[in-house]
Amino acid sequence: MDGVLNRFSDVKTIFIEGKVFDYINLDKSVIAYDKLSNAISKPLKLVLFYGKPGSGKTFLLEKIYSDMRGKYPIVFFPRPFFDEKQFLKSLFEEVFAIKAPPFSGYEEFLSIYKTKIPKISEQTTVTVLLDEAQLYPHDLIEKVRLMADTRLFKFLFTVHKTEKEEILAKDYFKTRIWESIELDDSTMVEVRSYLEKKFLYHNKFDYLAYVKDNIPLIFSLTKGNLRTVNKLLFRLFEIYEYYESNKPSIVSDKSNRRKLVEMAGIATGLINA
Numbered sequence: 001m002d003g004v005l006n007r008f009s010d011v012k013t014i015f016i017e018g019k020v021f022d023y024i025n026l027d028k029s030v031i032a033y034d035k036l037s038n039a040i041s042k043p044l045k046l047v048l049f050y051g052k053p054g055s056g057k058t059f060l061l062e063k064i065y066s067d068m069r070g071k072y073p074i075v076f077f078p079r080p081f082f083d084e085k086q087f088l089k090s091l092f093e094e095v096f097a098i099k100a101p102p103f104s105g106y107e108e109f110l111s112i113y114k115t116k117i118p119k120i121s122e123q124t125t126v127t128v129l130l131d132e133a134q135l136y137p138h139d140l141i142e143k144v145r146l147m148a149d150t151r152l153f154k155f156l157f158t159v160h161k162t163e164k165e166e167i168l169a170k171d172y173f174k175t176r177i178w179e180s181i182e183l184d185d186s187t188m189v190e191v192r193s194y195l196e197k198k199f200l201y202h203n204k205f206d207y208l209a210y211v212k213d214n215i216p217l218i219f220s221l222t223k224g225n226l227r228t229v230n231k232l233l234f235r236l237f238e239i240y241e242y243y244e245s246n247k248p249s250i251v252s253d254k255s256n257r258r259k260l261v262e263m264a265g266i267a268t269g270l271i272n273a
Contacts, residue, residue: 006244012237014202015230024197026190028183029060035181036064040072040127040156044178045148047156051183054227057158060183061129073126080135084143095126106143110150117152126153133157185224191215194226195233210240214261221261221270228270236264 032049039047051057058078065076075094081087088109092100096116103109117124130136136144147153161182186194192215199205211218211233222228239260243250250256265271 006241008207008237008241008244011204011207012234012241014198014204015234015237017227017230024059024194024201026056026186026193028186028190029056032060032181032183033063035179036060036156037068039179039181040064040068040074040154042178043125043151043154045151045154046145046178047154048180049156049158049183050161050180052161052185052225054225055161055183055185056226057183058131061131061156061158065129068127073124074129075126076129076131078131080130080132081140082135082137084140087140087143091128106146110147110152113152125151127156128153129156129158131158132160134159186226186229187224188216188219191219191222191224191226191229194229207237210257211236211261214258217258217261221265228268231268232261232264232270235267236261239263239267 036047036049049057049061061076061078065074068074073095075091077090077094081090084106085103088103088106089100092109092113095113101112103112130144133141144155148155192212195211195215195218196205196208199208218229218232222232240251243260250260262271
């Protein structure tokens with residue numbers, strides 16, 4: 001839609017996935033955050049963190065990393081690795097903040113790594129957060145398991161909650177998983193709270209009026225998945241932007257607001273038309 005820039009042009013951008021880091025406190029997020037924080041503070045080797053795609057796992061990991069990096073040696077890899085040497089090189093450089101020396105493989109990496117340990121801190125165990133862990137090659141996951149056994153590292157794996165991937169993850173780690181933490185999709189109350197806080201955070205609270213009466217519909221369409229909520233709301237305010245520029249009477253008539261949500265649902269494939 002090529003509408004002229006107007007008051008809705010900025011509103012839609014707050015729902016662009018990944019454009020800005022928005023950690024919105026919800027009941028489920030607070031519970032998961034506390035569980036993750038406790039797991040990281042314990043001498044655990046492997047922690048599995050799972051939830052459906054779009055449930056907010058990555059945002060929560062970013063929050064954990066931001067809050068914990070001053071308290072514990074911690075590394076966050078938001079994208080998966082497919083090559084062992086690249087993974088080890090990146091890990092070395094993240095931990096020590098220096099260029100990694102050349103090493104032939106895992107054993108040499110470990111030998112060099114141990115010589116540098118005193119330069120980390122008195123606490124030598126480094127927590128490594130691995131997002132999208134279901135995409136890691138099996139051989140690399142096996143190396144990660146070995147690294148966890150050294151007690152030099154503990155790993156928090158994040159995987160999508162699908163039957164295939166969850167079973168695969170648990171099969172990878174078997175009894176090595178010390179704790180499993182699940183992040184559920186949001187309830188309707190949480191979706192309402194998410195939208196209220198999202199608008200407030202970006203100084204756009206007045207625009208909540210364009211969705212608040214249709215939050216039950218938004219929840220029904222998105223099933224409480226926050227990534228889907230963002231996609232729907234982006235398209236909704238894109239539609240508002242178009243009508244504001246081309247037919248503002250549609251925008252000013254409050255009776256059209258449900259229809260516009262339904263139009264956004266059709267545009268995002270959430271409603272079959």
